Amino acid sequence: MFIRNETFYSYRKNYPIITGLIVIHVVLFLWVNLSRYTGGLIPFGWTIFQLGVGQTGLIASGEFWRLVTPIFLHEGMSHVLFNSISLILFGPALEKMLGTTKFITVYLASGILANIGTFFLTGPYYSHIGASGAIFGLFGVYLYMVLNRKDLIDSVNAQLISIILVLGVVMTFLNPGINILGHLFGLISGAAIAPLVLFNARPFHMQPRRPASSGGGVAFNPNRWQKRRIFSGKRAARYVGWAFVILVIIGIISRLF
Template sequence: MNSKRTLQRINNTSFVTWLLLVMTVLVFLLEIISGGSQNQQVLFNLGAKVNDLVRQGDWWRLITPIFLHIGFMHIAVNGVMIYYVGTQLERIFGHLRFLLIYFVSGIAGNLTSFAFGNDGTISAGASTALFGLFGAFIALGLVFKQNPFIQAVARQFGVLVIINLVFDLFMPSIDLWGHIGGFVGGLLIAFAINVPKSIGKIPYWQQVLAIIIVVGLGSLMYWNGMYG
């Protein structure tokens, strides 16, 4: 009986979200200790996305930027959003699915930025993954149209995505392509991995189609970034 309660408590706890938050804060502290979170050399050394270096073989720079942030306000805003969105989405999708959405979205955003972004800039931040979480909520809204809670949340995040993308157009320092890629990646991977049976079921053909699109777009982005 106690083991069942413990398992249920673990399932209801958003520990993956907290783990991601702790890792993000620890990396930020490492940035500060190493010379400052706005020091380009520090960001460069710790794995910020630099297109030319990715082309030279530093593929891991498509992953590490998810945990790097430039300045206190950057990590503060993203940290609050990771907690707010992550705790909700982790309870819906479960721990492993949520973790997969987070990383695939972050990588998809960085890959899109690699394909279409400015070669002369250094990119970092969890925004690519966050936009993927927004996309996952939109995917739920498209599938579960009879669920009032999911519909309400999906509409809220849909408006948030539109507002953020509009602001991105007028802020050249923001990685617009990274945000768009993260959003699309999160939406597609949410379709691909399905949701727990207690929530419902995404049609099988939609899952297969989403997987094909993810692989196809990912390959296209990588090829364009390397040789385009």
């Protein structure tokens, strides 16, 4: 569910919304920073950034577009890398399960609600950017699946997403400069929206159907929650270890840039 083995071409073809979001992340990031550090040789980038930041006081004065635009803006290299990689790994299953309209709805609604929560609970000079609230909204959908829709996620992936969620929440409180409220409101928003968008969802499969000789049913084992309990031991520790390594690498990159 979260292991990517597609080619670049097949990934773009199978997950066009996620691909489009990542392109927006990278293009805006490069545009803003090249404009900022080249003394204006590349026009409008820094203006876009200034107009798009989620600034509480400006939102209160009527600039309500700032509840949406921060979802697509990033400033630091580690910020855009972390959010884009999170989308690449954890977005595809939901894009296939929900479909284009529902996926976009969950993503944008979670991000906007996260920014609304931030707006009401911060002072007039507080500023924030980033897709983290929207991405935590996707995690919120997965959390709802783990708790209430076990027919949509197997036990291995349920335990993996639980580990990632715990790490994400812990890092939210440990890392300086993170919009804690945005992360938490995004997670809660995604979990709250989940029942509305999952009512007719089907489990995600890299190969949706078996060959006709096997009966043509979906490749889905209804007893999968009773198997592979070994994941809770060494494999869980391995995932935690790799997650820690990834976080360390991202921390090093952030210091370099």
